[in-house]
Amino acid sequence: TACSSKYVLSALHPMWQGPLVAPGGNRQSPIDIRVRKSVFDPHLKPLTPDYDPGTCSQIWNNGYSFLVEYDDTTDKSILKGGPLEDNFRLCQFHFHWGESNAWGSEHTVDRRLFPAELHMVHWNSNKYSRFEEAVMEENGLAVIGVFLKIGKRHEGLQKLVDVLPAVRHKDSVVEFTRFDPACLLPANIDDYWTYAGSLTTPPLTEAVTWIIMKQHIEVSHDQLAVFRSLLFTSAEEEVQKSMVNNFRVQQPLRGRTVRSSFT
Numbered sequence: 286t287a288c289s290s291k292y293v294l295s296a297l298h299p300m301w302q303g304p305l306v307a308p309g310g311n312r313q314s315p316i317d318i319r320v321r322k323s324v325f326d327p328h329l330k331p332l333t334p335d336y337d338p339g340t341c342s343q344i345w346n347n348g349y350s351f352l353v354e355y356d357d358t359t360d361k362s363i364l365k366g367g368p369l370e371d372n373f374r375l376c377q378f379h380f381h382w383g384e385s386n387a388w389g390s391e392h393t394v395d396r397r398l399f400p401a402e403l404h405m406v407h408w409n410s411n412k413y414s415r416f417e418e419a420v421m422e423e424n425g426l427a428v429i430g431v432f433l434k435i436g437k438r439h440e441g442l443q444k445l446v447d448v449l450p451a452v453r454h455k456d457s458v459v460e461f462t463r464f465d466p467a468c469l470l471p472a473n474i475d476d477y478w479t480y481a482g483s484l485t486t487p488p489l490t491e492a493v494t495w496i497i498m499k500q501h502i503e504v505s506h507d508q509l510a511v512f513r514s515l516l517f518t519s520a521e522e523e524v525q526k527s528m529v530n531n532f533r534v535q536q537p538l539r540g541r542t543v544r545s546s547f548t
C-alpha cells in the first residue's frame with residue numbers, strides 16, 4: 286500500500302543514530318513519559334478503532350523492522366476518537382525490539398524500558414488523500430504505541446510469528462491476509478497517554494499524534510526470539526546482521542505536555 290511501499294530509510298545502518306535530535310526539531314519522538322508530569326484531560330474521548338481484517342495485504346522486511354501492511358485505499362480500517370478530531374486510516378503496523386528482553390521499546394514510562402513496542406500507523410483521511418501527503422503535515426498521522434512484556438504466549442500473534450521466517454531478509458515480502466490488528470491491542474484501550482511527536486525513523490517528520498497505551502500486552506519469550514531471527518541485511522550481502530535494537534534514542538520533551546485519559 287502507499288503508506289509503506291516507500292517505508293524508506295535514509296540511514297541504512299541498523300543502529301542508525303542519525304541526528305540525535307532532528308535539526309530544529311522541537312517535537313521529536315520517542316520520549317520518556319513522566320507519569321506524574323502528565324496532565325489528565327477529561328475531554329479526551331475513548332479511542333474507537335474499527336479494523337477490517339480483510340484489508341490486511343502483506344508483510345515485508347524493510348531492513349529496519351517488519352511491516353504488516355493494510356489496504357488504505359478506503360476507510361475500511363479506521364481509528365477515531367481519543368484525541369483525534371478526524372478519521373485516520375490504518376496503513377501498517379510494525380515493532381521495535383532489543384537484542385535482550387531488558388530493552389527494546391522506543392518510549393519509556395518513568396524510564397522503564399520494555400522488551401518491545403508495537404506501532405500501529407494511521408493517516409488522516411479527512412484532510413489528505415494519501416499517506417505521502419499526510420506524513421508531511423502537522424496533524425497528518427496517528428500512531429498507537431503498545432508495550433510488549435514477556436509472559437504468556439500471545440495466540441493472535443502466533444500467525445504473524447509463523448510467517449516471519451519467510452521475510453528473514455531485507456526486501457523480502459509475502460502475502461499476508463486476514464489478520465485482525467485489534468487482537469494486538471490490550472484489553473483496556475481507554476487508558477492512554479497522548480502527545481505531539483514525530484516519526485522515530487528518517488525523515489523524522491513532526492506529523493504524529495502519539496497515543497501510548499497504559500496497559501501492555503504479553504508475548505512469550507519464544508515469540509519475541511523469532512523477531513530477533515530476522516535480518517537487517519538482504520540475501521545477497523555476505524555479512525548477515527540480525528535485526529535487533531531497531532529503536533531510536535529518546536528525545537527532549539522541549540516543553541511539551543503529555544496528556545492522560547485517566548487519573
Ligand SMILES: NS(=O)(=O)c1ccc(C(=O)NCc2cccc(O)c2)cc1
Nearest residue numbers: 291292293404406417420428484485486
Ligand atoms: N516508528 S514510527 O511509527 O514513528 C514510523 C511510522 C511510519 C514510518 C514511515 O512510513 N516511513 C516511510 C515514509 C516516511 C515519509 C514519507 C514517505 O513517503 C515514507 C516511519 C516511522
Ligand SMILES: [Zn+2]
Nearest residue numbers: 379381404485
Ligand atoms: Zn515505529
